[in-house]
Amino acid sequence: MPSPDPQPAFVLIRPQMGENIGAAARGMWNFGLDRMRIVDPRDGWPNQKAVAMASGAGRLLDEAQLFDDTPEAIADCDYVYATTARPRGLTKLVLTPEAAMQDARRRISEGQKVAVMFGPERSGMENVDIARANAIISVPVNPAFPSLNLAQCVLLTGYEWQRETIPTPPERVDAVEDWAENIEIEKLADHYEGRLADAGFFYPEAKAENMKMNLRNLWSRMPLTRADVQMLHGIMRQMVRWKERG
């Protein structure tokens, strides 16, 4: 079953190698996209090499819609993007993947049907198919090395769709975020200050106050969890025990 949320269809036009179709399926499903359309694949359909490469994304191949030509594949769409690295002397809106997926998201939220077309591996999209698109998506690659393969282009476009759709919080912290409270930091600082004073750390006398302040500042500047604080207490206790064993 395709995902219930509306999303762009990705249209592979005359793809050549089954492996690339499989890799494209993986790249789509990595980012939650599962509406694949295929126009006239060179080696026929279904394609066992595509299945082998797709592994966990094989469902996309089973459910892919097959078409004889490009106009048929995009017939039901309101707005179509063509991915192409090279400018082709056609006057047409050119968007970054970022701008294109923002635009696609807006259109889809308004009820439009949207598709993104990807050309064959060797030659890229033909002008006649680019002319059918409403806008061009061009990945801002290094001009000295612009070669992106089909699956990479699918992956980056899918990534941008995902990035626009799911507002991921800019950062989160792994595992249990059981941060130490201030009183715990204070007690940790006291513990170290006390034992280090016993050990003669704050020397010479004239510098002692400053050394103590720097040490306190160190603890409070650190993003310490409760577990960290316990470990730091444990370290100091153990050093004292070791000393006391003589």
Add this chain to the structure above:
Amino acid sequence: MPSPDPQPAFVLIRPQMGENIGAAARGMWNFGLDRMRIVDPRDGWPNQKAVAMASGAGRLLDEAQLFDDTPEAIADCDYVYATTARPRGLTKLVLTPEAAMQDARRRISEGQKVAVMFGPERSGMENVDIARANAIISVPVNPAFPSLNLAQCVLLTGYEWQRETIPTPPERVDAVEDWAENIEIEKLADHYEGRLADAGFFYPEAKAENMKMNLRNLWSRMPLTRADVQMLHGIMRQMVRWKERG
């Protein structure tokens, strides 16, 4: 010749297949990145399969720096990211590629040396290497299909680096922050681990490895200056001296 503009180094840790190293080189150079570091590649170096796959990006392989282990590979870096899909029960800052590359640009504009680590194909990064990182980069993939290969992960991270083309004005940081380099953190971790082992801290035996890893993770997670590191060395040295005085 590497590009003159400062940029993050991409560190491939124990990569397995030459093809993937070559594809990673392509993904980097697609977005103008050309500082590759490689830690202990499974099939030795140079690798003809890597060269064949890299095609136009072969220069990155010729100029790649080879290292025996991870600490050596990141020794000169001020800030290091680990790319990993899975949360690992280590408390550490987790960033999207977008937030991470924004952060990297800012750090680099302030003169810091930055690296991004990528794990081996099959297993991904080991916890012991993740613990050496200052932050984690996690690509927001479909939870139902999170598998990204090495070259795809490199491609997406490189894409985000490139996308942040408009350099944000560097934020002003208070005072002169002389941040400790990674090699200094590593030595600090070694110092504590060694003395604490002498002191019998890592007990019981069955938990020792995990305790060591958590302690290492604590150090690398902390925003430590050189002065902080010196103070922490001094604390431990003093505790040992105290013990030795009996």
